[in-house]
Amino acid sequence: MRVHLENIVLFKNIDEETINKIENFTTEHRVSKDNIVFYEGDEPKYLYLLVKGVIKLYKTSSNHKEVVLKYFHDNELIGEVANFEGMPYPATAKAYSDVEFLKIDFEKLKEVIFSNPNMAFNIQTSLIKKIKNLENIISTNLVLDSKERVAKYIYNHSEDFFETKNIEIAEVLGVSPETLSRILKFFKDKEIINVKTKFADKEALREFF
C-alpha cells in the first residue's frame, strides 16, 4: 500500500499496531475523472476515505435533474451514515477529478473503533467536521440568494477564483451559468472584481452576505 495510513488525519495518534490491523482490511483505489465510485441504492460494506481529489455526491431527481448534494475533498469520510445505519447509499458518488481513496471494511473497522478510544475520538472529530459542513451548506443555500452566494464564493476562493471556469463555479454554486455570468457582470460594473487584473475587493464582497 503506497498511501500510509499514519499520514491521514483519521488515523492521527493511533498506535502502530492498530494501524497495521486496519491496513489489513483497507484497500487503496484510484479512479479517474467522471467514473462512478458508488451508486445510489448500493448496499454499503465499505467506508470510503477520500485521500486526494474531489468526489461529487449527487442525486438524480424524478425529473432527471442532477442535484449536487456535496463535493468531498481530501481527508473526508464518505458513506458513514449508510454504514452505521445499514441503509443503502442515498446518493451517487462520482469522481469529479482523478481521485485516490481508501475502502475500509466497515464491520471490521467497527470492532477497532469500539476497542480504541483514540480511534473513537478521531471518528467523532470527523463526524463533527461533517456536521459543520452540512450546516454550512444548509445555511448558505437556504439563507443566501444567488448574488450573495456568488459574493461569498469569490470571497472564500479569491486565490483560485480567476483560474476556475465559470461553468464549474456555477455547478458548485447550484446556479445556471447564465445567471452566474449576469451576476459577475454586476460585480464587474461596480468594479468589485476585475478579471483582467485579477482583482477582487474582498471588503466590498463581504457586504453582500
Add this chain to the structure above:
Amino acid sequence: MRVHLENIVLFKNIDEETINKIENFTTEHRVSKDNIVFYEGDEPKYLYLLVKGVIKLYKTSSNHKEVVLKYFHDNELIGEVANFEGMPYPATAKAYSDVEFLKIDFEKLKEVIFSNPNMAFNIQTSLIKKIKNLENIISTNLVLDSKERVAKYIYNHSEDFFETKNIEIAEVLGVSPETLSRILKFFKDKEIINVKTKFADKEALREFF
C-alpha cells in the same frame, strides 16, 4: 433532578457511576413557548439535550428574514458542533413549544467521553443521527419542489397532519401559507386527501416524491 438520565437515549448502557458523575454537572431546564434558549453568537459552554418539546433553530438573514434551519425533537443534541469546535453558536434557538431540556457542562462531559467507550459510542450514534437528519433536509430542500415536499410531509405525518394548523406546516416546510393552501387544494381535487374524513391516500402521495 426529575428527569432521569438513564431513560435518555444518549445515556443508554452507561453504568450508574458514570451517570451519577454526569448528573453532577447537568442541570434541568423548562422554558415556555417562544422564549429563547440561546442566541446566535453566544459562546458555547453547555451541550443542550432536548428532552421534551420542539426547539426551533433559525438564523436572521441580512434582510431581516428569519430562516429556519431545523426543528429539534426529543432526544436530540443541540450545539455539539459549536462546543466541539469552540466557536460561537451559529444560530438562535427558540422554544417552539413548551420545552424541557438539559444543559450539560461540555468540558466536563468531554472528559467522561474520553474515558468511557460506551459514552463515546452513544455520542457517535447521536452524531450520525444528526448527519442523517441534515442530509435529509438538504436532499428534501434541494431536490424536491413545493408540491413534492408537501406530499412527503403528509406521507410522513399522516397521523397528525389533519390536526396541525396549516400555517405551522407551511413554516416547517418553508413555503408560504398561500402556496400550501393551493397545493392542498390540488390534492383535494384529485381526491388524494380529504379533510372531512381525514383520509390520505398514501400510495398516491408516494408517487409525488
Add this chain to the structure above:
DNA sequence: AGATAGAACTGACCTATATCAACGCCAAGA
C-alpha cells in the same frame, strides 16, 4: 493566419413561488 470548439455573454421568454389584498369561515368572548 484560418478553422474549430468550448466558454462566456446577452436578450427574450417561462415558471415556481412569494407577496399583497380582499374576503369568507368559524370559534371564543362579550
Add this chain to the structure above:
DNA sequence: TCTTGGCGTTGATATAGGTCAGTTCTATCT
C-alpha cells in the same frame, strides 16, 4: 346573538432565476 381575530382561500401581481437560442470571444490545432 353580535363581535372579533385568527385562519384559510382566492385572485392578481411581482420577482428570482431557469431555459432557450443566438452571438461573440478565446484558445488551441492545423
